[in-house]
Amino acid sequence: MGLEHALLVSLSERSGSGYELARRFDKSIGFFWNATHQQIYRVLKRMDEAGWIAGEAVTQDGRPDKKVYSVSRAGRSELARWIAEPSEPGALRSELAVKVRGAAHGDHAALRAEVTRHRDRHHKRLEVYRLIEKKDFPDPAALSGTGLHQYLVLRGGIRVETGFVEWCDEILAALPPGREAAAAHSRRDQSPEKGTR
Amino acid sequence: MGLEHALLVSLSERSGSGYELARRFDKSIGFFWNATHQQIYRVLKRMDEAGWIAGEAVTQDGRPDKKVYSVSRAGRSELARWIAEPSEPGALRSELAVKVRGAAHGDHAALRAEVTRHRDRHHKRLEVYRLIEKKDFPDPAALSGTGLHQYLVLRGGIRVETGFVEWCDEILAALPPGREAAAAHSRRDQSPEKGTR
DNA sequence: GGTTTCATGTAACTAGTTACATGATTTA
DNA sequence: TAAATCATGTAACTAGTTACATGAAACC
Structure with a gap:
């Protein structure tokens, strides 16, 4: 549960x-x-x-x-x-993914900064994990029992963080740097307004 | 939020x-x-x-x-x-990781089955994503705007699912197959009991 | 004739977060 | 003397889940 x-x-x-x-x-x-x-x-x-x-x-x-x-x-x-007991693979949630999906409706430069921030955060965590891996598990082949289980969870953490860093890099490489908030601003004039007031 | x-x-x-x-x-x-x-x-x-x-x-x-x-x-x-607005990278949660961490206190064969089940689930999702990638985004270099943003989120999904499948494979390769529930049963006798009744 | 789709909701619950409170001791 | 550590909690809130309810139309 x-x-x-x-x-x-x-x-x-x-x-x-x-x-x-x-x-x-x-x-x-x-x-x-x-x-x-x-x-x-x-x-x-x-x-x-x-x-x-x-x-x-x-x-x-x-x-x-x-x-x-x-x-x-x-x-x-x-x-x-x-x-x-079999359990469901829990739904993963990423605010960053939602932000990327909505990139057209926000400031491009600010979003790039956000992605960079997340990249750095995950990179830092990754370095911590790699350090633990080196220090506490120098010889993974020799592990068994709880030591092995700890190591496997750590490996999961390393994989997840690596994947995240690489994904952020892919986003930064693909998202054009210049032209700030182009979409969001140009759209603001011709939009049919409803409600709000 | x-x-x-x-x-x-x-x-x-x-x-x-x-x-x-x-x-x-x-x-x-x-x-x-x-x-x-x-x-x-x-x-x-x-x-x-x-x-x-x-x-x-x-x-x-x-x-x-x-x-x-x-x-x-x-x-x-x-x-x-x-x-x-900058946001925190949300905590990721994996029941499977907790189960692996607690492997010593459960049935080994059942846990292997669980990991296999998760592996298959994620592999299936991955195949769906790869299909979408092929069908809807045959030429990623040509993308821009919302199409590009959709593609980047899909790439994130592919990375996450790939990472998960590989992690499950690593667990299955490392976790010994035979000897069911060895730890859990052998420990049951000499444990100092408290509470419960 | 039974299931799936379209469409919206209420009620009760479980899980998780944020803010606040207390108070001694150790460290900078 | 200010901050961090040890140690436990209450209260109020936000987010998310599960179960139940309704009812017509389309599909098999």
């Missing part, structure tokens, strides 16, 4: 508090499933009520108390059930 | 009813932004109230009446504003 199972995967590896889970999500699983701490707390509560996880209060000195959750037997079987 | 602007792009090309927009979304923009008719009707209503579009009732015989929406001046400037 969503966050629940991502949390189950993370907690199966090692138990942790909501805060820790939020931090872990910055890496690894977070490439493909991110969440804010607010949502994580809410979902953890629900999972606790459903009996998938059990929270144990841990008192700390020097820092605030926390609630450490572990996966219960019911949680483990739920995770196994969900992994085996 | 989302659907609003996708609808503005679609309505800018040509006016249409909610029903028609839902059908159009099956193609083109729908590669990267899909929506159900219920949501489309709701958003159209809101856009009408905001003055971005104007609806005109059209009586038909032989089939139900419909409301045809056109983009107003305010709608056009909103679209132009949004295209120029």
Whole structure:
């Protein structure tokens, strides 16, 4: 279904508090499933009520108390059930694609700047991923178990980001640079107006 | 922000009813932004109230009446504003990635089947896209304007689907086929139980 | 005579985001 | 002394999904 199972995967590896889970999500699983701490707390509560996880209060000195959750037997079987269950490939959403599709109705130079921005963002992420690949997985052929699974997800991230960067480059190469907002402005005069007022 | 602007792009090309927009979304923009008719009707209503579009009732015989929406001046400037405005690259979500990350806690054979299913789905979509590419855009170098923009979005779809198929192949090549559910079952005995009951 | 197409909607729900709040401790 | 880190939450909101409802016409 969503966050629940991502949390189950993370907690199966090692138990942790909501805060820790939020931090872990910055890496690894977070490439493909991110969440804010607010949502994580809410979902953890629900999972606790459903009996998938059990929270144990841990008192700390020097820092605030926390609630450490572990996966219960019911949680483990739920995770196994969900992994085996066929799921739909979720619809992908790209605002940038919508913007490109609507390029004729906006400022060309601004759109090129947007595409460049996205290209850079994705390129940066890609570099981070490649660094992780080099550092943490120098010998992929030797991997097995969770290490291998982590690596495969990372490979997915690298493929996605590479694809995105190349797509942005293709757009920039194809979209004419000069002539700003030509379409949008020239069309404004002869348009039959309706409503609005 | 989302659907609003996708609808503005679609309505800018040509006016249409909610029903028609839902059908159009099956193609083109729908590669990267899909929506159900219920949501489309709701958003159209809101856009009408905001003055971005104007609806005109059209009586038909032989089939139900419909409301045809056109983009107003305010709608056009909103679209132009949004295209120029920098936006965040939206978080991508892949249930399959979460499943792969949790492979140690589920049935290996079932997961392989899932990955294969996704691979096939994406491969099918890819074939559809390639067909469109061949049929509708035989000479990409000659394109300009909306035709070019449509083509670029299609190229994005092709890249994404190609990347996904290749990723699935990489997973299938790396994930050992035999030994079903080894991890999940062997772990079930020595686990310290908490909660649940 | 049954399904698909055209056409629009309501109601209830699930998921996710944004803003705000608190308060001690450690680091710059 | 200001900011970041640790830690948990509430409240209000936006976006999106699922289920249900209606009804005529065209297609098989």
